[in-house]
Amino acid sequence: MSALIEVRGVTRRFGGLAAVDDVSFDVHEGAVKALIGPNGAGKSTLFNSMTGFDNPDAGTVHYAGMDVTGRKPHRIVELGMSRTFQNTQLFDHMSVLDNVKVGRYTRTRTGFLAAALRLPRARREERLVEEEAGRLLRLLGIEDFADVPAGDIPHGRRRLLEICRALASEPTVLLLDEPAAGLNNAETSKLADALLRIRDMGITLIVVEHDMGLVMEISDSIIVLNQGRKIAEGPPRLIQKDPVVVEAYLGEEDPDV
């Protein structure tokens, strides 16, 4: 059975430096895959190459059997892969609820003419969008901020909002870029619960994260990148003890050990 996502030999160079160097892996449907590695390891660049925000110099990305390498971002969202960003890309001047509503774009059809004329089907769709957006806010516990401009909500909620917005497109795969950054322990714990609930909804998760506690708690499988290369892949227990991984994070292995 082929994997939902197949990444083969993806390479991305900036100038002479390979930010991502010949990375290959599979992600199976329903899995929670974590992508870890020291800063600058190429994780976000890899995400960009997988989601159309950047074109890899070499390699392919297959999703549900289709070659999506180099496709435009909006196409990839339509196909079922949504993502969040390390620097949240929210619409600060719009309300939290409106931000999520924009996420419904690919699952709705009201065009310029129908909207301008406020046709009945446009109004019906609008009501559904409102309901769905509200439901997602409640799912992640930020419904109290519904009418607040996104630029005014606390930092910890911004990432949750972006997750809500990504969920609004009914993705099959959700790619999260450091969802726990800047969250305290309590918030991270709630995030872990939310992510597991999302997984239980049948959504495949790929998560870039630095918070090892979170990673260990929710992932089935971990990929470790260092300086653009994949240096390890496996279940959390094994990765935790892998000396190659430890070395990458600490710089050099203690020669006395």
Add this chain to the structure above:
Amino acid sequence: MRAVLTRMGPGGVRLVAALLAVVGVFAVPLVLQSTFTIKILTFAGINVIIVIGLALLFGYAGQISLGHAGFFGLGAYTSAILTTTVGLPWILGLVAGTAVAAAGGVIIAVPSLRLKGHYLAMATLGFGEIMRILFVQLRDLTGGPDGFSGIPPVSVGSLTLETSGADFTLVWVVAIVLLLLAANLGGMRPGRAMRALHGSEIGTSACGVDISRMKIVVFTISAGVAGLAGVLYAHVLGFISPTNFSLNVSIILIAMVVLGGPGSLAGAVAAAVVLSLLPFLDAFVPGVPREVSEFIQSWQHDLYGLTIILVMLFLPRGLAGGMRQLVRWIGRRPSVEGDTA
């Protein structure tokens, strides 16, 4: 009454308000005696139409256009030439003028897709200037710097709009209809997508919006609306010349949207009306002496320049933002019992 309004929702209220406004528009020429006043209000209406398009492009989608007078002129000259030189009926002039201007929007939008902020501003400025140069240099077609005269009045079939009152009604009915359509957009899927584009292009892409297509569509609509205004302008005035479509005009249009406030259609419209009527204050506000109007006319461009600077520095959310602050502040004043949120 209030129950009815709440049941209708904002869209319904808008529609009713628009219908009432249209009725009002028919009544105004009957009430106002002075042809001069009616003409001034008509041109204010034409500015409102252009500004509606520009507010969608700049206020909502955040794409600046410093050459919008070019689209305005394209519509005007196209219709003028087709109805006068070629002798086609006005309706065709209207359609062609709007279409040519809209095509102009596509032509500038497509190569500009990757341009951001000030580079886009300069590209649109360049486009507007090219248009003006064409209006001046294609003498045989446009009449050159001396202008194009003898443009026939608006006529559909056997009905011809001969009076300024009739022109006023036409222009403002069009303005109200467009305002209604544009306002409807705002609260729905396309309007949200436009406003998202202003907030974050990357985020908008991540929501599955084809931002290239969105930019082209918004530019086209905005240009087409300006072209429509140009057609009306040409046939109401009967004479057009390249100075009506200069860089100064483009800057004044931007000043109106800036003054209105980003993302606010109502603000832009209000600003357009205020700035259009200000030089003729004595005609609209009783008791204001002629000298004040003359002063404002003489210092008009100083005023526009100063308005742009002051609004951008001190009131970035424009009139609309100022109004919202005011409403919030009024709502905050201590009530009889307890506190307000």
Add this chain to the structure above:
Amino acid sequence: MGFDEQLAQFVFAGLKSGAIYALMALGFTIVYAATGAINFAQGEFFMLGGMLAVWSLDALGVPLLLAGLLAIILTSLIAVIFEELAIRPRRDADPLALIIITIGGSMLISSLARHAFGPNELPLPPFTEGGSLHVLGALVEQQAVWLWLLTALAVAGLTILYSRTKFGLAMRASAVDREAAKLMGIDTRIVVMVTFCLAGALGAIAGVAVTPLTQTAYSVGPSIAVKGFSAAILGGLGSPLASVLGGLILGLAESLSVAALSSEFKDATAILLLLAVLFLRPEGLFRRSRREKV
């Protein structure tokens, strides 16, 4: 006139405009480097140079050379005032906001000039009287030579300032990375202020030098601004050398278009080149392309 003489005439005409565009492009570029913004009011600095020279000469009765100097100094002052009042309060705003402010400023300054100096075209006598020179079969006004001389001096002066002085180093550092420059103890506020002062001076020099050839009026700002910006971006915005080259190339291109086609669309040359550069190679002819990272 034979073909060679005609060509020489066109080339010299192109170099005349080219010098103006080079000075304007320099003004645009140094402000862009310091603030990240396009200063549309640069065109008004050009207008003020000519206008204030005429005013100093006629209203103050000051001798010509002193009038020119006074015009340059006053324009630089106005440029600094403009920066302090209109730019600095929003210095952290995005470039789009800043360009809108400078456009408003341009409209304000030109309107004030109309009130102060009237709506008519005004002349300025050339620096030295005398007939035109014969160079390579073409007729070149003495004033044109002054123009080239002043342009060369201005460019040389700016180059020395940039590459040899400590302040120039501070300017270059702020252009590369404002935050890093601040951390190193550079007062970026002073850098921006001086930059505007220089931009005002550059625009005014161009205005003073060319007004004897073309006359001046309150409204000349915007069109020269567009051409100056076209030149700057043609060469490559942000690099002084590239901007100067861009100016010369634009001047020559314009002149050749008049020679090859007709004078009617001369103004369109600059704009078409501007659009071509923006659409095809925004970094300009002489700069290496920078890739934008997501």
